[in-house]
Amino acid sequence: MAPSTQQVFIDGTFADLAQELAEYLNIGPEIQPLLEENKKDDALKRLVTTSTALNSSPEKEFTAAYNLLVYLVIQSPSVNIFLPRICENLSRPILSSPVNGPGLALSVLTTVFNLLQPDNEVRFNVFQAILRLVKTSGLFEMLRPQLKKLDTWLVEWDVDDEDQRKLFGQIADAxxxxxxxxxxxxYILKALRTFDKDEVSSTEAQNLSIRALKIALLSSTHFDFHDLTSLATVQALNPPQEVWWELLEIFSEKELEDYNDFRDEHEGFIEEQGLSNSKLHRKMRLLTLASVAASTNSRELEYKRIAKALQIPSEDVEMWVIDVIRAGLVEGKLSQQKQVFLVHRTTYRVFGDKQWREVATRLDQWKESLRAVKEVISRERQAAETQKEREMHEVERKVAGASGMGAGRRIGGRDNMVEMGTD
Known part of the structure; x- marks a missing residue:
């Protein structure tokens, strides 16, 4: 969608142009008397009703014909009555151009969108028509840049929560x-945020929450589930959808052993819900390794501990460590010689009392380490100062000794000179 300054330039009076379009639609005799009696809206109503025929117009004439119709409708005080019908037509298949039709229709809808004032509520209907067309045609790339402006548009259109939810759902589907x-x-998360406190347990909210959870679980890049657990609609899954909530808790903060127990307890649930056990099992291993890395105090994670936590052979440890690093959950390096993974940085999956205790323990360890370092530095500084004092005393002693010898010779020489003078 181009900037709202886009215009359509067509020469001619309303009556002449309306008659021209009527002739093109083969309803000229019906429109002429309406135009002669200056019944513009009646003429437009007939033109708009017949405009479905434009979807069969030759490809070269399609855009010009629709732009003429839009131009005529825009001039009517009843524009908000006529435009939704035009948008509905454009959302249907373009019979004359199966290949390029969606692009042509999208171009006309964009023109309609841009010709309307920013606060015109019909813009919302036009945008929905654009979404329907994008969904059926797979032209999502043409919509993506405009989504940055959507929040501003929703404010301008004063769209209520329910309509926002429908719109976000359409975008998510597309x-x-x-x-x-x-x-x-x-956009599913955006839709979930539109439910008020009285609606969070509704069937719609539960279905949408489960849909979001499925996407997050199956995603190969989504490892932080806080965005779900913080939503009131997702929290409301417990107790009505307690199995789903239990699965979310496992992926939020628990480990592989808990997932395996879940599988045993709810046999067949994963497969029945269209989830992939192989994908979930792999993700759970990566999350488990991240948790184990975060809980180690020494920053040296032994291969055998990793193998036990992930329930894998020792020879597979390095492969899984590389995978968890690639996933961005942990940073570090492998020491094959020492058979340990040196953890440099890790991400906590959840931060609660247990994690605060781990941080407190780590801070105490750092405090003790710093105290020990401070004591070593203090001893070294004291030893250095003592050595410096010794060296200073030694220098002073040598200087004093040298000065004493020089003074004795000078006195002796002066006495001799005196004695030589006397003789």
Missing amino acids: AEDAGEEEQSYQ
Whole structure:
């Protein structure tokens, strides 16, 4: 969608142009008397009703014909009545151009969108038509740049929570159909935030929450589940959807052993819900390794401890460590010689009382280490000062000794000179 300054330039009076379009639609005789009686809206109503035929117009004439119709409708005080019908037509298949039709229709809808004032509520309907077209045609890339402006548009259109939720759902659907998993997920989260406290336990809210949870679980890049656990709608899954809530808790803060216990307790649930056990099992191993790395105090994580936590052979440890580093959950390096993983940085999956205790323990260790370092530095400084004092005393002693010898010779020489003078 181009800037709102876009204009459509068409020469001619309303009557002449309306008659021209009517002739093109083969309803000229019906429109002429309406125009002669200056019944513009009646003429427009008939033109708009017949405009479905424009979807069969030759490709070269399609855009010009629709732009003429839009130009005529825009001039009417009843524009908000006519435009939704035009948008509905454009959302349907363009029979004359199966290949380029979606692009042509999207171009006309964009023109309609841009010709309307920013605060015109019909813009919302036009945008929905654009979304429907994007979804059916797979042209999500053409929509992506405009999504940055959506929050501003929603304020201008004064859209209520329910309509916002529907709009976010449409965007999520269009993104999902286009393979844009992350975009789809983010707009589902936006939709979930539109439920008020009285709606968070509704069937719609639960279904949408489970949809978001499925995407997060199956994603190969999503490892932080705080964005879900913080939502009131997701929290409301417990107790009505307690199995889903239990699964979310496992991926939020627990480890592989807990996931395996879940599988045993709820046999078949993963497969029945369309989830992939192989994907979930792999993700759980990565999350478990991140947790183990975060809980180690020495920063040296032994291979055998990793193998036990991940339930893998020791020879596979390095492969899993490399994978967890690639996932961005942990930073560090492997020491094959010492058979340890040297942890440089790790991300806590959840930060609660246990994690605060770990931080406190670590701070105490650092405090003790710093105290020991301080004591070593203090001893070294004292020893250095003592050595410096010894060296200063030695220098002073040598200087004093040298001065004493020089003074004796000078006195002796002066006496001799005196004695020589006397003789």
